[in-house]
Each structure stands twice: as structure tokens, then as C-alpha cells.
Amino acid sequence: MIRKTHMTLLFFTGLMLSSITHAAIMFIDLNDFFADPSVAVSADGSMATLTEDPALFSVLLSNDPGLGDPNVIIPEENTLLRFDYDFTEAADEDNEFGAFISDATTGLSLGPNFEFFIDTSSAGTVSFNLTPLTALTLGLQFELNAGFTDTSFDSSLVIENVQLVSVSEPSTICLLLAALMALKAIRRKKPS
Secondary structure (H helix, E strand, C coil): CHHHHHHHHHHHHHHHHHCCCEEEEEECCHHHCEECCCEEECCCCCEEEEECCCCCCEEEEEECHHHCCCCCECCCCCEEEEEEEEEECCCCCCCEEEEEEEECCCCCECCHHHEEEECCCEEEEEEEECHHHCCCCEEEEEEEECCCCCCCCCCEEEEEEEEEEEEECCCHHHHHHHHHHHHHHHHHHCCC
16 A cells, blocks of 8 residues: 555656756847947846937837848747836827847748737736747847827837747656556556
């Protein structure tokens, strides 16, 4: 009875351990990006502040491999792109914060699954699943767009902690083998 309990305990411990996912994080240096004059990037490249500029409709922070910028993203399987943002829209203004993954050849957005746009003050974390884009060379663009009726140009956007996160999934084969070994051990101890 004690041995059966130990085997059952070992089985469930193995099952729990094998279901733990591991994540590898690679931070993206925003100093490698093209930045409009009203964009301030921290010395370590972990944060950028975009402020409205009356001379520009869109203030950009972008990395476009098609224009010769360093390759930002070449995702592997189970890769996420994640970043934090804090968008502060000036009172009575009509501004928009946008972020999107772009194709290295065309520079265009890869579609709604790889875009984030918001037109009200907010803060949070955005995450794109890049698995469908595995092995492609991609760009990344952040933009602060002015509204057509803006007069104060006081909106701002902070981007930080831009990172690629590779998540390794638990192995289904390991789970199956652990279950079979446990069943075999339990069956061996069963009285005839």
C-alpha cells in the first residue's frame, strides 16, 4: 500500500514538473530604432517617451529592416512580443497610440492580429503571438498620431520593456511516458 502511494505521488509530481513552462526573455534595445526629434530614448534603450510635435502628424519610433535598420525580430516557435505602455491623451484632444509588427519587405502592418491601436488615455501591457511568423524578418513601429483638431499638442506616450519571450511548452511525449510508467508500476503491484 505504501509503495502504491509513493508511485502515485511520483506520478503526479512528475506530471506537475513536466507541465511547468520555461521562458527565455530577450529585451529589444530601442536605441536601434529610428526616432523622430520629439522622441527621447533612455540610455539603456529600455524606455522611450514620444511627445506630440506640432510639425508632425505622426511621431514615430520604428525599426524597419527594409530601410536598413537592424533586424529586430526573427521569431522562433512559441515566441511572444511584449511591451508596456502608458498613453496620456491631452484634454479635449483626439489622439491615437498605435503599435504594429511590419513586414521587412513592404514595411506594412501584417494585419489586425499584429496591431494595437487605442485613442483614450490608458496604460497596460500588449502581447503579440509571433508563432505564425516564425523565421520571418519583422519590423516594429510605435506611433503617436495627432488629431486633426489638436491645438495643445500635449499628449505623450511611454513605451518600455519591449521584449521577445520564447516559451517552451511541456513535452507531450514526456507526459505520456510518465503516465505509462506509473500505470505499469501500479499494475505490477496489483494482487492476482
